[in-house]
Amino acid sequence: MKLMQVLLSQPQKELVKRIKNIGITCNLHSKQQVTEELTNFLLDSERVEENWGALGEIERDLLLHMCYSPSIMAVSPYELHTYLKREDRDSFQIVLESLMDKGWIYQDDANSLILPQELREYIHQIYINGWIEHSIYIPLKDELSYDIIQDLFEMMDFIDSKKIPLTKNQTIYKKDLTNILQLLSKKEELPTEQWRFGYGRHYNVYPDYFSLLYDFSYDQGWLEEGESLLTTKNWETGQELHMNELLDRLLRFYIRLYRRPIPQLPFIIELFKRILSRGDAIEKCQLIERIKDFVDPYYYDKPPVIVEKRIINMLCYIHFLSSTEIDGCEYIFLHPRYQ
Structure with a gap:
């Protein structure tokens, strides 16, 4: 107006x-x-x-x-x-x-x-x-990969083909969880923190990337927790979704899940869209330094950690942001899908 x-x-x-x-x-x-x-x-x-x-x-x-x-x-x-x-x-x-x-x-x-x-x-x-x-220009790549979509199907296929028992807390036993983690493109170890507070359903025992995939699948009604972890009939429909629809759902789910601990998240995502448009890229450390001033601490997570691990890394996982290394420095830019 x-x-x-x-x-x-x-x-x-x-x-x-x-x-x-x-x-x-x-x-x-x-x-x-x-x-x-x-x-x-x-x-x-x-x-x-x-x-x-x-x-x-x-x-x-x-x-x-x-x-x-x-x-x-x-x-x-x-x-x-x-x-x-x-x-x-x-x-x-x-x-x-x-x-x-x-x-x-x-x-x-x-x-x-x-x-x-x-x-x-x-x-x-x-x-x-x-x-x-702080910005440089990075030409867009012609070939784009969407690892998280492949990982989603790998995880769901593994769960569908195995009868995975759950603990009393309805979490996956470490042996089965390790087997799933080995299938994924982002190599993660089991969490070892004594105090690990919540950005997801079973976040205290699941690593970051897997936790996002798991919570998204559960939220979509594709997983059912009982004595065992099972896929539901809804997954049949989920497998038919177009990749772009899956990515859009992932972004919306991530914002909804992480907005409670990070109320400023919608603002920060919109800010990224504007400052990283037209192929502009900013060094990751500079991005963290500027964005951390908008963010509250959350339990033991301090603002710089939240910006790096809970915002930038997650947005790279779901292909909203991308990263590249130039002269030993990591630069963050908007994924070509959003430019």
Whole structure:
């Protein structure tokens, strides 16, 4: 929604309040003049960059979350509140009112929050400029592999052909689990951490990649846990799904599963789409360093670990992101399927 449309939809008293807060002099009784003066002030490119630089850290974070929100029209205050780090949420209402007074954010009739299109584009350009020095261009590859789809079928075929007994906690015994892990393209060892907290159904005993595959299959209704682990009739239909449909389902499932421990995940994925477009790639360590500031710790997982292992690695597993090594450095880029 463009700024002029947003302003025209606002009550006169709200516009006058912003005019006074910003310090613009004009005829406060003329909505046309108030709207024109606000538009000219707020869309002055030099002033936008200056105003952005004057914002506090939480104010900028809030605007970035709106800028890269999957909902491009309006965001509910509740949703925006949950996107912020826990330590910043107590300041939410004060920061929101400050941004509204400064003319960045507006409310519609349903009390949803709007970031006008032009301001969204300015924020994106200012923010993306901060990434340019860390990015390189990587030409797209003609041949693409989708290891996770092959691994999914390998796992399900193994389970279908074997009667795999389960423990009292309905987990796979170590011997059978080791045999399955040896079939997969991502070589993983059994978890050895004393304390391992949850990004999945049996995450405390299953390694990361296998856990995602297992949880996805269980969620789709393809697996049944009892005394033994069995495939269900639903798997017959699952095998007929197109690869693109399986990949789309995997991404949606991953977001749904990991969004509880990482509420900022939808925002971060949308951010990746924008900063890694057109073949741009960023060194993994730089990506972790920048993204970790948006993420809360989760039990014993610290933000840098969460960004690397729970976000970047997982998104590479499900072919949303890809990685390559150049001159001894690992670079992350958007998988060609999403470019």
